[in-house]
Amino acid sequence: MLKTETFTLNMGPQHPSTHGVLQVVLELDGETVVQAIPHMGYLHRGIEKLAESRTYAQFIPYTDRLDYVSSMGNNLGYCQTVEKMVGIKVPERAEYLRIIMTELNRIASHLIFMGSLAIDLGASTGMMFGFRSRERILDLFDMACGARQTYTYIRFGGVSADIPSEFIPALQRFLTDFPAMLDEYHRLLTGNEILYHRLKNTGVISGQRALEIGLTGPALRASGVDYDIRKVEPYGIYDRFDFSVPLGQVGDCWDRYIVRMEEMKQSASIVTQALEQMPEGTVMATVPKVLKPPAGEVYHSIENPRGELGYYIVSDGGVNPYRLHVRRPSFINLQVLNEACQGLLIGDVVAVLATLDSLMGEVDC
Amino acid sequence: MVGKGLLEGMRVTLKAFFNKKETLQYPEIKLTMPDRFRGGELKLDNEKCIACGLCARACPNHVIELTTGTDEQKKRHLKSYVYHSGLCLYCNYCIEACPTNAICWDKNYENSRYFKDELDVDCLAISKQKSATVDVAPADKSNAEQEDTLKRREKDE
Amino acid sequence: MQEITGLFKIAEILRGILGHFLPDPQLVDICMSLINIGAIFTIISLTAVVLVYTERKVSAFMQRRSGPNRVGPGGTLQSVADMIKLMAKEDIMPAGADKWMWILAPILLFIPAAAVFVVFPFDNKAIFADLNIGIFYFIAMSSQSVLPFLMAGWASNNKYSLVGGMRTVAQMLSYEVPMVLSILGIVMLAGSMRMSTIVAAQQHTWFIVLQPIAFVVYVITATAEINRAPFDLVEGESEIVAGPFTEYTGMRWALFFLAEYANLLAVSVIATTLFLGGWNGPWLPGWVWFFLKVGGMIFLFMWFRWTFPRLRIDQLMSFGWKVLLPLALLNIIVTGIGMYIYEFFS
Ligand code: SF4
Ligand code: SF4
Numbered sequence: 001m002l003k004t005e006t007f008t009l010n011m012g013p014q015h016p017s018t019h020g021v022l023q024v025v026l027e028l029d030g031e032t033v034v035q036a037i038p039h040m041g042y043l044h045r046g047i048e049k050l051a052e053s054r055t056y057a058q059f060i061p062y063t064d065r066l067d068y069v070s071s072m073g074n075n076l077g078y079c080q081t082v083e084k085m086v087g088i089k090v091p092e093r094a095e096y097l098r099i100i101m102t103e104l105n106r107i108a109s110h111l112i113f114m115g116s117l118a119i120d121l122g123a124s125t126g127m128m129f130g131f132r133s134r135e136r137i138l139d140l141f142d143m144a145c146g147a148r149q150t151y152t153y154i155r156f157g158g159v160s161a162d163i164p165s166e167f168i169p170a171l172q173r174f175l176t177d178f179p180a181m182l183d184e185y186h187r188l189l190t191g192n193e194i195l196y197h198r199l200k201n202t203g204v205i206s207g208q209r210a211l212e213i214g215l216t217g218p219a220l221r222a223s224g225v226d227y228d229i230r231k232v233e234p235y236g237i238y239d240r241f242d243f244s245v246p247l248g249q250v251g252d253c254w255d256r257y258i259v260r261m262e263e264m265k266q267s268a269s270i271v272t273q274a275l276e277q278m279p280e281g282t283v284m285a286t287v288p289k290v291l292k293p294p295a296g297e298v299y300h301s302i303e304n305p306r307g308e309l310g311y312y313i314v315s316d317g318g319v320n321p322y323r324l325h326v327r328r329p330s331f332i333n334l335q336v337l338n339e340a341c342q343g344l345l346i347g348d349v350v351a352v353l354a355t356l357d358s359l360m361g362e363v364d365c
Numbered sequence: 366m367v368g369k370g371l372l373e374g375m376r377v378t379l380k381a382f383f384n385k386k387e388t389l390q391y392p393e394i395k396l397t398m399p400d401r402f403r404g405g406e407l408k409l410d411n412e413k414c415i416a417c418g419l420c421a422r423a424c425p426n427h428v429i430e431l432t433t434g435t436d437e438q439k440k441r442h443l444k445s446y447v448y449h450s451g452l453c454l455y456c457n458y459c460i461e462a463c464p465t466n467a468i469c470w471d472k473n474y475e476n477s478r479y480f481k482d483e484l485d486v487d488c489l490a491i492s493k494q495k496s497a498t499v500d501v502a503p504a505d506k507s508n509a510e511q512e513d514t515l516k517r518r519e520k521d522e
Numbered sequence: 523m524q525e526i527t528g529l530f531k532i533a534e535i536l537r538g539i540l541g542h543f544l545p546d547p548q549l550v551d552i553c554m555s556l557i558n559i560g561a562i563f564t565i566i567s568l569t570a571v572v573l574v575y576t577e578r579k580v581s582a583f584m585q586r587r588s589g590p591n592r593v594g595p596g597g598t599l600q601s602v603a604d605m606i607k608l609m610a611k612e613d614i615m616p617a618g619a620d621k622w623m624w625i626l627a628p629i630l631l632f633i634p635a636a637a638v639f640v641v642f643p644f645d646n647k648a649i650f651a652d653l654n655i656g657i658f659y660f661i662a663m664s665s666q667s668v669l670p671f672l673m674a675g676w677a678s679n680n681k682y683s684l685v686g687g688m689r690t691v692a693q694m695l696s697y698e699v700p701m702v703l704s705i706l707g708i709v710m711l712a713g714s715m716r717m718s719t720i721v722a723a724q725q726h727t728w729f730i731v732l733q734p735i736a737f738v739v740y741v742i743t744a745t746a747e748i749n750r751a752p753f754d755l756v757e758g759e760s761e762i763v764a765g766p767f768t769e770y771t772g773m774r775w776a777l778f779f780l781a782e783y784a785n786l787l788a789v790s791v792i793a794t795t796l797f798l799g800g801w802n803g804p805w806l807p808g809w810v811w812f813f814l815k816v817g818g819m820i821f822l823f824m825w826f827r828w829t830f831p832r833l834r835i836d837q838l839m840s841f842g843w844k845v846l847l848p849l850a851l852l853n854i855i856v857t858g859i860g861m862y863i864y865e866f867f868s
Contacts, residue, residue: 007681009681009682009685015763016759016760016763030688031685031688031689031835054425057458058423058424058425058458059425060456061425061454061456061458062425062454064454118831119760120760121760121831121832122751122752122754122758122759122760122830122831122832123751123829123830123831123832124581124585124828125378125381125581125584125585125828125829126831128585128586128587129381129585129586132387132586142398142399142401142402143399143401144401145401145403146399146400146401146402146403146404146457147403147404147455150454150455150456152454152456152457160457160461161401164399164400164401184377187373187374187376187377188373188374188377188378188829189374189831191369191370191373191374192370192371192374192830192831193368193370193371194371194752194830194831194832194833195831196370197833197834197837198831198832198833198834198837345834345835345836346685346761346762347755347758347761347832347834347835348834349761350760350761371829371830374829374830375825375826375829377829378584378825378828378829379584379825381583381584381585381586382580382583382584383583384586385586386582386583386586386587386588387586387587388586388587388588390588390591
């Protein structure tokens with residue numbers, strides 16, 4: 001008797017396209033995916049536990065290491081949470097600097113998304129191009145805080161230092177060049193029929209299902225759900241800017257791609273507006289050296305490039321957090337992988353994984 | 366028309382083919398790091414240090430290990446100061462905490478090592494040695510090396 | 523063989539020298555065959571070395587990098603260094619591999635890639651063997667490469683390899699058909715399958731002018747035949763690591779690599795011969811024209827690779843059967859009708 005059976009393929013943890021050390025256990029029927037179960041934990045460093053033995057301020061550098069391609073957002077989320085707990089007022093100029101930095105970081109992060117999507121689909125030139133533009137942003141960060149990836153720039157009560165004088169001209173140069181760069185990517189990738197057919201109608205997640213599972217960020221908005229914390233619950237000074245939230249329709253890989261490409265444009269416009277409105281002044285409020293938040297708990301979330309990044313802190317009134325939990329969007333978004341991949345082909349798993357844009361540093365906190 | 370996007374993409378890559386290259390040839394050309402660059406190893410100025418230990422206290426990862434002692438005039442001074450660069454998060458907290466600006470980054474980003482124990486830097490010894498001998502700035506040294514390699518390459522060609 | 527070419531003369535002289543030392547003419551023949559094989563192997567290795575270097579430079583330039591530039595002047599010796607490195611590498615055989623199949627696969631892949639070299643018309647009268655079924659021979663030889671891929675995939679005892687092997691069969695078989703059909707139009711026009719006759723028929727007009735559709739179909743199918751992006755599913759790095767080659771190391775892997783670049787050269791040469799007029803061209807000597815055109819074709823294939831994303835396996839199949847095949851058939855019909863009309867009027 002002839003019979004067929006499925007076989008198991010371990011994709012990762014050492015695999016060219018699992019973005020860090022993710023293992024996806026694929027159950028395959030020929031090339032068709034029956035199940036795709038992500039196994040994580042290869043990058044677990046126990047950051048949440050580490051927080052309990054660090055002072056509040058000392059934990060900021062560790063947030064850099066969560067989602068290491070958008071560290072500014074991580075810094076911001078954490079600092080705002082603690083500020084909410086203690087009740088610190090942040091100076092105007094610092095607020096604007098925070099916006100500029102996080103939005104630039106969003107662009108940088110989406111550029112990585114674009115590049116890694118391109119190389120996962122076999123177009124390595126797209127990746128090189130994406131990384132080239134990102135380099136311009138990293139240069140700006142380097143100028144402002146001396147680091148290219150682990151910034152620790154945003155601190156309680158402001159930012160660590162005012163921007164140097166050469167920063168603004170360089171930023172303006174970047175903002176003028178950016179539309180041309182974006183146009184180049186659109187011509188190289190977005191217009192490409194092969195890319196379109198690879199992404200269109202693969203890995204569809206309906207809006208309803210996305211909400212049920214708790215997807216956030218571009219992955220949720222691609223499914224047509226209009227939820228952006230910057231609009232819904234404006235933190236910092238986001239209510240002062242005029243920007244739109246790009247939405248997708250069907251929630252396939254293509255929508256997730258387009259939503260992110262559009263978001264870059266919006267972020268650039270926010271940076272431009274912030275640059276125009278930014279007042280002079282100090283960038284740091286007076287904050288006690290050793291912070292002792294009152295006993296209690298607080299949750300605060302911001303819109304990171306990958307979704308809702310939330311910090312939940314329990315304080316017992318001491319110098320260290322009693323418990324700290326991070327709601328990591330990458331981790332929660334990754335849940336949908338199995339559902340989105342069922343019935344697709346091996347090549348599509350890569351595309352779904354790339355468009356969900358989960359970052360292993362954040363998945364294994 | 367089908368295929369227009371493909372041709373457009375080919376135009377982009379062809380243009381890139383003839384454009385200026387973006388990369389730098391690393392060992393010959395080195396980027397100058399911005400003023401605020403955090404990286405390399407900690408450089409201690411023994412004369413400025415008052416052995417207060419604030420840097421070690423501020424450090425989130427216990428990177429700095431120092432012991433102090435008092436001399437005849439009851440003045441505190443450092444007995445040892447070890448910086449474990451393998452553990453460092455490069456967060457700048459130690460430098461910000463120092464009341465006398467006794468530490469700073471040496472800005473030499475070429476700090477890969479063959480052995481793990483070479484990552485532990487005895488800053489005090491380096492600082493003492495430096496004040497004893499004539500100051501050779503690390504930047505000059507790397508410049509000299511740079512010229513050397515350039516010369517060698519010229520000879521090769 | 524009536525063609526007396528430079529290479530042929532060298533062979534004659536060698537044969538003469540050997541005849542002095544070896545008593546038996548049969549021994550001389552054997553020696554000559556060995557020398558021929560050695561020569562072809564050298565040529566292919568050299569081609570691979572040059573092509574790898576070119577590929578790395580082209581890819582670098584398209585990505586705004588400078589590419590290899592350390593070993594030798596302008597990095598030209600980089601691929602030589604890589605070759606030496608590959609030869610020095612440890613030869614690892616996976617546990618549970620099907621030993622003989624595993625060992626044979628790279629060799630069997632390499633033989634057809636080398637064998638097609640004999641029908642390349644480098645210049646007027648410079649052709650190793652001007653078979654009267656030259657094109658047929660090329661097609662027959664190049665389709666041999668399906669089996670070794672499957673062998674390698676099966677024998678490696680690795681799932682990625684197996685998936686890659688299965689993909690190869692699907693892809694190569696379905697792209698062979700439109701490729702043959704696209705070539706058929708040329709054969710109809712030239713009225714011969716002999717390489718030299720086909721080139722001679724293009725003295726005035728290149729066949730690319732008369733057969734533009736066939737050219738497009740040929741280029742697409744050829745890209746698929748040699749497993750290059752956007753049809754590099756067989757070794758799709760981000761999906762199945764390296765497909766059938768996943769478990770190979772050192773020299774065995776290098777054989778795959780050599781065969782790949784030999785095939786790249788082969789399809790470019792055939793494209794030049796069939797569509798771009800072979801050695802025909804004004805002013806310059808024939809072989810210069812030939813190599814210029816081949817270089818152009820190779821650049822085109824590299825350009826594709828460094829621009830396009832990869833197709834998916836089902837899209838690849840439906841594109842082959844539903845678009846390329848009808849297109850190629852249509853081309854044949856149009857060519858036939860056109861030829862009939864042309865004959866009717868003249
Ligand atoms: S940079 Fe940060 S981690 Fe490194 S020694 Fe200073 S305080 Fe410690
Ligand atoms: S904080 Fe400055 S002065 Fe105090 S021990 Fe450290 S280096 Fe010395």
